[in-house]
Amino acid sequence: MTPVSELISVRHTDLYIDGGWRPASDQQRIDVTDPATGEVITSVASATVHDGIAAVDAAARAFRAWAAKPPRERAEILRKTFELMIRDRDKLAELMVRENGKPMAEATGEVSYAAEFFRWFSEEAVRNIGSVSIAPSGANRILVEHQPIGVSILVTPWNFPAAMATRKIGPALAAGCTVVLKPASETPLTALAVADLLEQAGVPKGVVNVIPSKRSSEVVKAMLKDQRVRKLSFTGSTEVGRILLAQAAENVISCSMELGGNAPFIVLDDADLDAALEGAMVAKMRNTGQSCIAANRFYADAKVAEKFSTMLARAMGSMTVGSGLDPQVKVGPVINDPARQKMLGLVEEAAGHGARILTGGKAPNRPGYFVPPTVISEVPADEHILKEEIFGPIAPVVTFRDVNQAIEFANKTDRGLASYVYTRDLAKGLAVAEAIESGMVGLNRGFISDPAAPFGGVKQSGVGREGSHEGLMEFLETKYIATNW
Numbered sequence: 152m153t154p155v156s157e158l159i160s161v162r163h164t165d166l167y168i169d170g171g172w173r174p175a176s177d178q179q180r181i182d183v184t185d186p187a188t189g190e191v192i193t194s195v196a197s198a199t200v201h202d203g204i205a206a207v208d209a210a211a212r213a214f215r216a217w218a219a220k221p222p223r224e225r226a227e228i229l230r231k232t233f234e235l236m237i238r239d240r241d242k243l244a245e246l247m248v249r250e251n252g253k254p255m256a257e258a259t260g261e262v263s264y265a266a267e268f269f270r271w272f273s274e275e276a277v278r279n280i281g282s283v284s285i286a287p288s289g290a291n292r293i294l295v296e297h298q299p300i301g302v303s304i305l306v307t308p309w310n311f312p313a314a315m316a317t318r319k320i321g322p323a324l325a326a327g328c329t330v331v332l333k334p335a336s337e338t339p340l341t342a343l344a345v346a347d348l349l350e351q352a353g354v355p356k357g358v359v360n361v362i363p364s365k366r367s368s369e370v371v372k373a374m375l376k377d378q379r380v381r382k383l384s385f386t387g388s389t390e391v392g393r394i395l396l397a398q399a400a401e402n403v404i405s406c407s408m409e410l411g412g413n414a415p416f417i418v419l420d421d422a423d424l425d426a427a428l429e430g431a432m433v434a435k436m437r438n439t440g441q442s443c444i445a446a447n448r449f450y451a452d453a454k455v456a457e458k459f460s461t462m463l464a465r466a467m468g469s470m471t472v473g474s475g476l477d478p479q480v481k482v483g484p485v486i487n488d489p490a491r492q493k494m495l496g497l498v499e500e501a502a503g504h505g506a507r508i509l510t511g512g513k514a515p516n517r518p519g520y521f522v523p524p525t526v527i528s529e530v531p532a533d534e535h536i537l538k539e540e541i542f543g544p545i546a547p548v549v550t551f552r553d554v555n556q557a558i559e560f561a562n563k564t565d566r567g568l569a570s571y572v573y574t575r576d577l578a579k580g581l582a583v584a585e586a587i588e589s590g591m592v593g594l595n596r597g598f599i600s601d602p603a604a605p606f607g608g609v610k611q612s613g614v615g616r617e618g619s620h621e622g623l624m625e626f627l628e629t630k631y632i633a634t635n636w
Contacts, residue, residue, distance in 0.1 A: 155192045158246045159344055164195040167346040169209035170356020176201045181336050181365045186252035186484040187474040187519045195339045198362035203370040206360035210302045210329035211379045213357030218299045218327035222277045229273035231352035236266035248475040250338045252483040253438050255475050265313035271602040272321035275623045291635050297627040299327030301381035304374050308387045309335035310441045316342050318617050319384045326626035331360045339363035375399055389611045407615035407625045411540045412568030415561035416446035420454040422573040428462050430597030434571050439483050440544040444569035448537050449548040450557050456550040460528040467524035468510035484520040485543050491520045494543040497536040506530040562588045568608035
């Protein structure tokens with residue numbers, strides 16, 4: 152096991168502001184804990200409000216020059232950062248395992264996925280294309296162009312510390328914006344390492360600033376009150392999203408919100424159960440279930456519910472649990488003890504209401520924040536666990552009678568991020584996919600994330616889209632010019 156001090160330079164545990172590394176203005180720091188052991192592995196600087204405004208100052212000073220750079224120059228810096236991330240993939244993956252707990256294979260995959268956002272948006276940087284048309288009256292030309300929106304605040308969660316950062320930094324820089332990234336205090340090391348790679352790739356000082364803070368709400372609120380800030384991109388819980396939307400409204404700041412999910416996974420009576428199981432293992436168990444698009448509620452037709460539940464319990468129950476540094480491990484720890492206690496409480500509550508625990512359900516007697524892969528069947532359709540975003544390796548299975556009831560169950564939530572449908576009948580599957588209220592649907596597929604696809608939800612799961620060309624447009628303002636020639 153590589154010491155953390157060899158994975159990240161000592162100076163890279165400070166704040167990154169205006170192209171330099173500095174301690175917090177009051178010298179406070181955040182302990183970073185390995186969730187597989189509960190041990191503190193290092194500490195990073197904890198930004199104050201003063202530091203947050205200093206980062207906004209730097210981003211505001213750098214904005215005009217960065218926005219004026221030719222798109223190809225911005226693109227080349229993003230492409231170079233992609234190459235540097237791939238070069239340092241193993242080092243970044245191990246760093247992520249240490250602060251986040253995910254299995255090494257998944258961490259390595261996340262680095263590759265995260266790097267792809269820099270490659271994708273290096274290509275999109277040169278595709279900021281406007282339009283020219285003649286007004287219907289013939290009186291003038293309608294000239295439309297897209298300009299960078301300005302200083303952007305990016306707030307990212309702990310569950311995908313690399314990908315959530317690059318999915319926001321990539322389009323912002325491609326569009327010509329400057330950014331202040333506030334990563335989750337549980338997993339700040341990966342974000343600081345990415346900042347170092349961006350610097351190596353040639354990002355000018357002030358264009359990217361990274362400020363971990365254990366005073367997140369105070370710091371972000373202060374930055375949103377600054378008139379120079381014109382964009383907020385947030386990934387996190389719906390509850391925090393509502394608060395940030397209200398704060399951003401004071402200055403009418405443009406918001407992109409990727410909020411909580413409650414994804415249904417529907418298995419119709421004609422589904423290929425082996426394929427459904429394979430998809431379920433990806434949709435449920437990726438990152439130990441700690442994903443906003445994780446399958447949260449399983450709905451199986453009465454004709455196949457018992458068989459599917461048994462297959463799922465056998466597969467999940469056979470997964471090796473432990474430290475992500477062990478290459479044999481498939482399930483790492485959850486992020487902290489409160490999260491673990493909440494999950495196990497939901498299982499106990501459902502069992503008390505008649506649900507049947509097929510595997511797991513009890514915390515192992517070992518250090519760290521582990522929850523065993525758990526499957527509970529015969530879950531009542533109105534059970535509390537179905538209304539909560541579990542964010543862990545727990546799969547509740549509900550039985551339904553027909554397709555219409557499955558759709559009704561799936562839509563009985565205020566969230567609408569992702570959903571999954573398995574059936575051999577493509578026409579039926581497409582009809583169900585269109586009827587489900589979610590921004591993304593995996594039809595006979597358990598993995599749906601792609602830098603080239605628009606990622607986002609409906610209802611209280613968010614506003615706007617990340618990835619694809621739409622992700623670039625989130626950081627651009629449309630300008631109309633009326634002219635003649």
